[in-house]
Amino acid sequence: MNKKEETFYTSEYIGSLLSETSDSQNYGLPHELITLSNPIVETVRSQAREIMRSLIGYKELMMMYKCAIKEVRTKLEILDTEFEIRHKRNPINFIVSRLKTTSSIIEKLRKKNIPFSIRNIEEYVNDVAGVRVICSYVDDIYMIADALIQQDDIKLIRKKDYIAQPKPNGYRSLHLIVSVPVFFAEQKKHMKVEVQIRTIAMDSWASLEHQLRYKQRVAERPEIAEQLKECADILSEVDSRMLGIRMKIEENSSDPTEEEILLEKLSRIDRPIE
Numbered sequence: 001m002n003k004k005e006e007t008f009y010t011s012e013y014i015g016s017l018l019s020e021t022s023d024s025q026n027y028g029l030p031h032e033l034i035t036l037s038n039p040i041v042e043t044v045r046s047q048a049r050e051i052m053r054s055l056i057g058y059k060e061l062m063m064m065y066k067c068a069i070k071e072v073r074t075k076l077e078i079l080d081t082e083f084e085i086r087h088k089r090n091p092i093n094f095i096v097s098r099l100k101t102t103s104s105i106i107e108k109l110r111k112k113n114i115p116f117s118i119r120n121i122e123e124y125v126n127d128v129a130g131v132r133v134i135c136s137y138v139d140d141i142y143m144i145a146d147a148l149i150q151q152d153d154i155k156l157i158r159k160k161d162y163i164a165q166p167k168p169n170g171y172r173s174l175h176l177i178v179s180v181p182v183f184f185a186e187q188k189k190h191m192k193v194e195v196q197i198r199t200i201a202m203d204s205w206a207s208l209e210h211q212l213r214y215k216q217r218v219a220e221r222p223e224i225a226e227q228l229k230e231c232a233d234i235l236s237e238v239d240s241r242m243l244g245i246r247m248k249i250e251e252n253s254s255d256p257t258e259e260e261i262l263l264e265k266l267s268r269i270d271r272p273i274e
Contacts, residue, residue: 054117054118057118058102058118058121061118061121061122062099062128064182064184064189064191065099065128065129065191065193066099066129067182067184067191068129068180068182068191068192068193069097069099069129069130069131069193071180071181071182071191071193072129072131072148072178072180072193072195073095073097073131075148075151075154075180076092076095076131076133076144076148077092077095079091079092079144079147079148080092090136091135091136091137091140091143091144092133092134092135092140092144093134093135093136093200094134095131095132095133095134096131096132096134097129097130097131097132098130099128099129099130100125100127100128100129100130105121105125105128108124108125109121109124109125112124122192126157126158126177126192126194127177127194128192129191129192129193129194130193130194130195130196131193131194131195131196132195132196132197132198132203133195133196133197133198134198134199134200134203135197135198135199135200136199136200137199137239137242137243137246138163138199138239138240138243139243140199141163141174141197141198141199142174144197145174145176145195145197148176148178148195149176149178153180153181154178154179154180155178155179155180155190156176156177156178157177157178157179157192158175158176158177159174159175159176159177160174160175161174161175162174162175163198163202166232166236168229169209169225169228169229169232170205170209170228170229170230170231170232170233171205171206171209171232172198172202172205172232172236173196173197173198173202173206174196174197174198175194175195175196176194176195176196176197177192177193177194177195178192178193178195179191179192179193180193199239201235201236201238201239202235202236202239204235205228205231205232205235209228209232212224212228
């Protein structure tokens with residue numbers, strides 16, 4: 001490709017085509033080729049406009065997914081606050097969230113042999129918006145999940161229980177794909193969000209396994225994979241024992257009287273609610 005041919009593909013050149021005052025002499029092209037009535041120019045202009053519309057639409061879609069994350073996070077935080085006030089215990093240890101990167105979205109669609117488009121993202125990629133909830137105990141996972149999906153504006157699309165049925169590598173977590181309505185200035189839109197709920201032990205294992213598998217590139221070795229599976233099983237046993245200890249403590253605790261319950265609630269009435 002010579003120098004004159006290269007200039008045809010530069011962003012400056014394409015930008016000039018979108019201007020009514022483009023100067024063909026700047027690019028060494030004949031005036032007849034650069035004229036706005038030329039079919040080539042019209043095609044380039046049309047394609048450029050379509051690209052810009054797609055970029056704007058994609059940016060707006062990511063904004064909507066980000067707002068959906070806020071909606072789900074707020075619902076979870078409300079449940080945690082309610083449980084703290086009513087039962088003096090927080091079932092949620094912490095919450096993290098993320099938007100899937102553009103490269104990850106493209107790769108996921110590519111694996112499914114689906115073209116990249118806004119419509120296909122909404123229809124075929126369920127985890128663009130992700131919320132991860134870390135709980136202290138296994139029973140908290142199911143309690144939070146049930147309380148969330150029972151809300152009348154939440155629609156459960158899919159549920160995968162990798163706690164009851166762990167993945168072959170030992171991975172454990174409860175996965176929910178939910179649809180939540182998000183209210184914007186001119187419309188209401190139902191957005192899909194993936195919610196992963198797991199214990200502290202499950203999350204620690206998943207984080208370390210991810211680092212080993214993707215950063216160190218050694219987890220595919222059979223002996224390493226077997227050791228990781230054993231660690232996951234050990235941590236699962238720890239989760240079960242910790243839950244058993246908590247339940248035993250609760251069983252051995254004497255039930256407070258009605259007056260004691262009332263006084264306890266009154267003592268917390270002025271406690272700041274975060």
